[in-house]
Amino acid sequence: MQQPIVPATLNRMVQYTLARLDASFAALSDATRRGVLEQLGRGEASITDLAETFHMTLTGMRKHVGVLERAELVTTEKVGRVRTCKLGPRRLDEETAWIGRYRQLWDSRFDELEKVVEELKWKETVDGRKKRD
């Protein structure tokens, strides 16, 4: 029996992807963190703003933002005493993915529309024939 051999590079890639998936799943498994992402989707906010919006302590909010940051869903930048949060580098990927899904939705919709139009066309032909008879 031969042992399955997983090439080292593939293995590393797998580890990396799994780690990323773990981080993303963990980050998104919490309702507050999903809320924070939604909020940041509308514009930047400071940790203090977010803590206030979600009725949390600064320490609590810092922890949530830390989890989102490790999942690359959020980036933060400290200017003076204020730490500003915005959507992270995964955001562009997400926009592309979202537009992809939006396109697919419309494509399936248009496929069904085509069937309806095909049927209308057929009905017209049949009705036309009846009128002539």
Next chain:
Amino acid sequence: MDARRETELTPTKNRATAERKSERELVVTRAVNGPARLVFEAWTKPELLKRWWVPKSIDVSLLSCEMDVRVGGRYRLVFSQDASTTMAFFGRYLEVAPHSRLVWTNEEGDDGVVVTTVTFEEERGKTLLVVRDLYPSKEALDGAIASEATAGWPEMLEQLDELLITLGASMGRS
């Protein structure tokens, strides 16, 4: 122009394109087989729209569909995802130009009114449809994308799927 001519001559399936044209605008285009007057009819008669608006691949059903298709007329579509969740989409028609152009508002969102413009252009037995969603601000469109991206489970499951396929293939080879 050239791209369009090409899609018309090839007998392959019509395919939609989707693009964020500007900070506030999403545009979807596709050709549909059939003359503009019939395609327009399918967009403006509730009993016909009901049959295609919700693709079968999506786990949502259209509970009701009321449309008063004339300038100033209102529409209301109610969807359900499961027995306990229903969503209503509503607004009114701003322009109704038979067989060529429909404009309506989407007033259900929290971030202001989205205006949808659909144009119908007939060419060689096909109708080219352009669906343009104009959001009230960049933030509103960003927000729409982000709120759904937050619920981006399908994408992640796809990634997991790909990973398993890659793994399976590498196991199979050895």
